[in-house]
Amino acid sequence: MITLSFDRDRQLIIAEMSGFLSIDEVMEFSRDEQALVEKMGLKSGEFYLLIDTAETVIQSQEVVAAFQTLITDSRYKAKRIAVARKGSLTRMQTTRILMLRDNAAIFETRDEAEHWLFAQ
Numbered sequence: 001m002i003t004l005s006f007d008r009d010r011q012l013i014i015a016e017m018s019g020f021l022s023i024d025e026v027m028e029f030s031r032d033e034q035a036l037v038e039k040m041g042l043k044s045g046e047f048y049l050l051i052d053t054a055e056t057v058i059q060s061q062e063v064v065a066a067f068q069t070l071i072t073d074s075r076y077k078a079k080r081i082a083v084a085r086k087g088s089l090t091r092m093q094t095t096r097i098l099m100l101r102d103n104a105a106i107f108e109t110r111d112e113a114e115h116w117l118f119a120q
Contacts, residue, residue, distance in 0.1 A: 084109060
């Protein structure tokens, strides 16, 4: 499951992910995230993305590949992507996804991730 919210004042989109994700959920996330960027009146490189994966499990290779495609092919790309990831179980998968992007990093806590997003 993926839940999206946003903070218009900080140009921040927050994705909270949990469980084992399907390809359909990844595609829905992509559509919804891109729609939020448009709703906020922003363009590529004008927003931040915070992804909280603390409640996820190891994902299928198809889901990992789908996220890799989104990272590189999305119309609107985040200025920075921070992933909050508790524990190391899925860290390798997350690293494989994020290595395709500059300005993307993994953190142990959501607070650390958010701090990094806005540190200039």
